[in-house]
Amino acid sequence: MNNDNFIENIKEIRFSKKAMPVPYKYRIWYKIALIVLIIGLCCRKGACSLTKIHMLSWALTSSKEMDKLASYLHSENTTNQPTIRLDPSVNRALAFGVAENVFFQTSNGKYALTKQGDKVFQEIMEDTELLTIEKLFLKSVANKLPEKKIDEIIADWRIFGV
Numbered sequence: 001m002n003n004d005n006f007i008e009n010i011k012e013i014r015f016s017k018k019a020m021p022v023p024y025k026y027r028i029w030y031k032i033a034l035i036v037l038i039i040g041l042c043c044r045k046g047a048c049s050l051t052k053i054h055m056l057s058w059a060l061t062s063s064k065e066m067d068k069l070a071s072y073l074h075s076e077n078t079t080n081q082p083t084i085r086l087d088p089s090v091n092r093a094l095a096f097g098v099a100e101n102v103f104f105q106t107s108n109g110k111y112a113l114t115k116q117g118d119k120v121f122q123e124i125m126e127d128t129e130l131l132t133i134e135k136l137f138l139k140s141v142a143n144k145l146p147e148k149k150i151d152e153i154i155a156d157w158r159i160f161g162v
Helices: 003-009 028-042 050-059 063-074 088-099 115-126 132-141 147-160
Strands: 103-105 111-113
Touching: 028 050, 028 088, 028 103, 028 111, 028 115, 028 132, 050 063, 050 088, 050 132, 050 147, 063 132, 088 103, 111 115
Parallel strands: none
Antiparallel strands: 103 111
């Protein structure tokens, strides 16, 4: 068989649809639930910056990332700055959550929960088996990551050329 003309020898192509499960970390409602928890537990006055949502969302991706952020926030040593990854799935979840009336964007650009979002937050908090690790982590860092600290981290990026 001549490899240069292999297409000429193809008589038929069949495609079969196969179920492809989406990993839970990329499911839109999982991300929305995390954002609801982030806003509900970690944001003063009920509103949260996009950067803070991304930072906490990234920390929730693994126990290693949670440990890194917690270590940074609970120590006086600020040389090992936390990672802030801008995850497109967080942006999609925010857009979907706004469309589903779970969050809204305030006039200063922060995200806050709607009445429906507050209801979702209460339901998540009442369920003792749902997102238990995430709830524990977010409660442990809730008062340790004000927007001012995030602004300082970002300012350091500019100084160090990150």
